Structures are given as C-alpha cells and as structure tokens.
Amino acid sequence: MRFRKCVGSLLLMGLLAACGGRASEGGFHPSGGQAPGYGSSTAPSAGATGTAGSSGDGAPGAGAPAPKTPQSAMAAYRTYQLAYERAYKNNDPSMLNTVAMDPLLAKVIQDINGIRSQGIAWHFHNVLNPKIQGASPDGSSVVILDCVMTLGSYKFNAKTGKRLGLWRGGTATYQAIMRYSDDTWKISEATEGGKC
Secondary structure: OOOOEOOOOEEEOOOEEEOOOOOOOOOOEHHHOEOOOOOOOEEOOOOOOOOOOOOOOOOOOOOOOOOOOHHHHHHHHHHHHHHHHHHHHHOOHHHHOOOEOOOHHHHHHHHHHHHHHOOEEEEEEEEOOOEEEEEOOOOOEEEEEEEEEEEEEEEEEOOOOOEEEEEOOEEEEEEEEEEEEOOEEEEEEEEEOOOO
C-alpha cells in the first residue's frame, strides 16, 4: 500500500482538498514494511460507527440511514479505521466493503491479498485525532484531516503466530475523503503527508 504525498493544495468541490503523488490505501503500509500513513489501522474510538439511525439509546443502528452530516462522516471514518486495523490483523479485507469504496477499497484489498499470499499478518494499533477539514457544498463529501500515531506494528507468521518483525511507529498527517452514497458514508480516498 502506498500513499499519495501532498505536494500542494488542490481544491476539490469547493472546500474539499486533495493531494497528488503516490497512490494511497488508507493507512499503515504493511506490505512494504513501512508506515506511510496511519489511516490504515488508526483505531477508532469505541462506539463509533459509520451508519446512523436510532437504536433507542442514541447509538447508531445498523441498517438505518446515516445522517448526511460532517459528524456522521467522522463517525464513519473512525469505523473505517477500526475495520482497516482488523482487516490486516485477520488478513480478511471483506469487512471493509461496508465502510470503504473504490478506488481506495480496491487498493486495500489488493494489498491484504498480497500479504496473505506471503503467509504473514500485520498487527498494529493507531491512535486517531481527526478533525473535519471541509465539505462539498451539497454535503455529499467531507474531508477529514487526521494526525495518526502508530504505537507499534508487528509482523507475524500467519500459520505459526511467530513474530517476525517490528516497526516502532511514529506520526503522520492523514487526509481522508468520505463520500455519502446509498444512505451511508464510506471512505473513497486517503492521502498521507509528513509528520505531525
């Protein structure tokens, strides 16, 4: 997985910003043994979900339409980050289908499949600090800017469970574009910048 380095600011639908450069996947780059960005396993806070609706206790309910608000997009971003972390740990990208969309989804699936074919798995934990950077005029896209800190990344033999390596972690800026489609928010693009 590789990320696009931000080389300058580009406007995307008014307030949306995008970056150019390397292709991105949404976080820590296990297949390269490096940590380009921390969107990958940035562990979302407990209880954050990508869908909304009421389950009686004010928590979002599965299957209910998500509100078309920046706050709901932020919750979906946190849900994606948790699913991303679990997908790499389990070498199973299928859990990302409900929280991510192409082009990012295809890149992450390809990377996880490549890692699985090598017989390894990556376990890592990221700490998030996201903020809403902007939104499109119609509210269908929200840009989230994050400073993600990877606390540690461990490479394991998927069969034996033996630890094969360690990457100590660090921080990086991370920009995610969330798109509202079919009554839910999904991450569609992610870019990594420098340290934060």
